[in-house]
Amino acid sequence: MFYILLSVIGGAFVTLSMIINGNLGERIGGLKGTLINYITGLSFAVVLFLVAKLTGNTLSIDRSNIAGIPAYAFFGGMLGVCVIVLSNKVIPKIPAIYSMVLMFVGQLIMGMVIDYFSFNKFSVGKLIGSVFIILGLLYNFNVDKKTSKKVVEN
Structure with missing residues (x-):
């Protein structure tokens, strides 16, 4: 712990x-x-x-x-x-949260590449998780973009 x-x-x-x-x-x-x-x-x-x-x-x-x-x-x-x-x-x-999540995705992908070439291991689960993180980030970015447009209009 x-x-x-x-x-x-x-x-x-x-x-x-x-x-x-x-x-x-x-x-x-x-x-x-x-x-x-x-x-x-x-x-x-x-x-x-x-x-x-x-x-x-x-x-x-x-x-x-x-x-x-x-x-x-x-x-x-x-x-x-x-x-x-x-x-x-x-x-x-770009906002800190996006920077950190994108850097985390970069770390995750590099970890998968290192695991593959060093240990001949590949995790489909980690790849799918990375894709979900990126999709969630894109979704959240679009929501933030729409929200900021509404604030500017009001």
């Missing part, structure tokens, strides 16, 4: 950070906003590292630790930058 709660909190943080980064990107530009995001993140990570070190945790990084890491694992930071740049462009243009 604890890890489920942590996952929900992590998801909420993702949404909040995307909204904050989107606003920052709109004010100063997507790339500048991403740079500030990562400088701030690095600073926070260094503080966490120092606190962990002061409390006795061994967080040493040496060549033997790094040598065992597969090369593709180093692309996570690069992909993170791409996510921030993309969200900085998208968030100010």
Whole structure:
């Protein structure tokens, strides 16, 4: 149960950070906003590292630790930058709920692709679920569009 709660909190943080980064990107530009995001993140990570070190945790990084890491694992930071740049462009243009649902659909589809190529597994249920999510999003978008037209007319 604890890890489920942590996952929900992590998801909420993702949404909040995307909204904050989107606003920052709109004010100063997507790339500048991403740079500030990562400088701030690095600073926070260094503080966490120092606190962990002061409390006795061994967080040493040496060549033997790094040598065992597969090369593709180093692309996570690069992909993170791409996510921030993309969200900085998208968030100010479409409502947050649509952004989050569309990103969730992207995650779901990429998860299916990875499962298929890594484990030779394909889930028809997840594909159907993704289609229903997209259809629900389109339906809700049309309802919102009609509602906003009625508000403007009145």
